[in-house]
Amino acid sequence: MSLVNITVSSKRFLAVGQSIEHLAIADFKLIIPSNEFVCLVGPSGCGKTTLLNIIAGLDQDFVGEIGVGLSGASFKIGYVFQNPRLLPWRTVRQNIELVQERFQNAYLIDQLLDVMQLTQFQHAYPERLSLGMSRRVALIRAFAVNPDLLLMDEPFVSLDAPTARQVRDLLLVLWQKRPHTVLFVTHDLREAIALADRLVFLSAAPMRVVAEITVPIDRAVRNNEQAIEEFRQQLLDDYPDIKRLL
């Protein structure tokens, strides 16, 4: 099975106008078994986006190793960025078709558009969409490549609560239809508990793993706010380190 094995022993930035290097990530290790939904939770600015960029292969200037998939097998990554990053000069549908490189799967796109309730907007240009709709398109785009690993960088930030909850539910629907490994970055603990199999707590820069906690709540009752709130309280009480972080 495809396992994701992340080791970043150090990642440094040369800060603009300064001669001292900023150490962003140090001794970071994480192993994700296939089809696990992992949430990375940490204070903003701790280096979560940097980590995702390293995993996606966008940033190669680091010390460490990213092992993904079985050697030789093709491994597809879907990336949902903090901003939707749609091409404004292409329609919703063309934006999704764009990433389907070798195979064109119109049926899959139809299905995804249907689940995300965007079928009637598929020929609209992104500038005419609301932010929530754009984020849903970005989500569809990531799913359209049938990813083995889905990277998500605070994809629901700056959405109002009901919209965020709706898109979150749709994400879970899609994920349960076609399970794959997910690495989801957030600083919202409630959101993380609602989504994840496992929570990974991160320290401020230089980023390290502070704690890894499996969420014991059954998937069927994840939409129960009270259960999530109780678990959150218990977490904060049990781990003063985490409380200090967030």
Add this chain to the structure above:
Amino acid sequence: MPILSLLVLILAWQGLAIYLNSMTFPEPGLVAKVFWRACVTGDLPYHLGMTLLRLMVSFSIAMLLGCAIGIALGCNKKLDAFFDNWLVVFLNVPALVTIILCYVWFGLVESAAILAVVVNKLPNVIVTIREGTRALDQDLMDMARSYRLSKRKVLLEIIWPQLHPFVMGATRSGLALIWKIILVVELLGRSNGMGYQLHLFFQMFDVASILAYTLAFVGVIQLIEILLLKPLDQRALRWRK
């Protein structure tokens, strides 16, 4: 409204012509007559056609080369730092100097004429396209890389639409610039084309013909703008709100 303003311009011209009553300032009616005669004899279409042909060839070469070099410089900082001074030099060489040098070095031939125009226009295109390349949206480039899009797709779907306004800008300023240079090129070393004709009329003090050719000139440029450039703009910008 535009018709009215043009009408006022023609009226002012007519009034001034009557007031001055000079051979060197003919009235609109005479210019129209000369224009018509030149069209019927085929002189004007022939010379205008030659100039347009030179324009098309030199413009295409300058745009293609300029886009390629501009993108390369915009993407590569080291290359850019190295060639930046060259650009400044070429930008500031007077058009007349390149024309004279081209004719001196390569003779009074068609290729020398085309080369002179291209050399004059090229630095301009390069600078504009380089600015456009520098302004490319890094977020979209990262998106393309993370989804492993092919080079062809990145160029056609992501880079080209962003460069389009810059290319259009270079096209407009380029046409205006090349028109002017091409006339000098023809005046100095060609035996046909608008520049050659204007030179002839100048020697005969035939102002009516000069004005007739000028109007034909302005008309063609307007047609290019309305029939070619505007529709291109609209097609490319239809996604905007």
